[in-house]
Amino acid sequence: MTASTSSQASILGTAARAGFLAIAALSLAACGGKDRPKGDMAASKVTTIGVNSYLWRASLEALSFMPLLQTDSNGGVIVTDWYANPNNPNERMKVSVTILDQDLRADALRVAASRQVNQGGNWVGAPVAAASVQKLEDVILTRARDLRRQASAGK
Numbered sequence: 001m002t003a004s005t006s007s008q009a010s011i012l013g014t015a016a017r018a019g020f021l022a023i024a025a026l027s028l029a030a031c032g033g034k035d036r037p038k039g040d041m042a043a044s045k046v047t048t049i050g051v052n053s054y055l056w057r058a059s060l061e062a063l064s065f066m067p068l069l070q071t072d073s074n075g076g077v078i079v080t081d082w083y084a085n086p087n088n089p090n091e092r093m094k095v096s097v098t099i100l101d102q103d104l105r106a107d108a109l110r111v112a113a114s115r116q117v118n119q120g121g122n123w124v125g126a127p128v129a130a131a132s133v134q135k136l137e138d139v140i141l142t143r144a145r146d147l148r149r150q151a152s153a154g155k
Contacts, residue, residue, distance in 0.1 A: 050074030051099040054151075055109055058143035059097045062136065066095065076100065082116070090118040091126075095136070104144055111137045 049056060050073055059078050060071075066080040076099030084092040094114045101108035111133050116123040 050102075051076035052102050052104050052108060052144070054104050054144040054147045055099045055140065057147055058140045059099065059109075061143055062140050063095060063097065066093075092116050092118075092123065093128075097140070104148060106137075106141055109137055109140060111140070 056073060056076070063078060063080055066083040068078065069081040070077065070079040072078075078095075078097040080093075080095045082092045082094050084090075092115070096112045098110045098112075099108060100110060113128045113133050113136070115126045115128045117126045118124075
């Protein structure tokens, strides 16, 4: 290789590196913009906690009359302690709500209930009407949708 060929290769290598750096700089310059799109806070997927916040708030509101035994907003679990209605002290209920997704959807909510009746001073397990669990799910979902609508209107 002659000095002239070596010099040309060096110039081409330098030009190629400069071109690469220019392309990289332009690519990265696009990342630094200050105007970022604002999130839709009324979207169905609001997750400042681990689960959908509308479902979480609606579940807490629906169960507010019962003593809470456990709440985990990241895992989406709410467990109540036993609750006896003062009008029917021989019957008590315990409810567990699990939020399964970050989206506001009907299949993102699971409600389970246990019921006991007092027979001769002992609490005995009794069946829970499926309609009771379904009604509680409906109450929670309706309230969650209302909370979402209120958030949309408040913009």
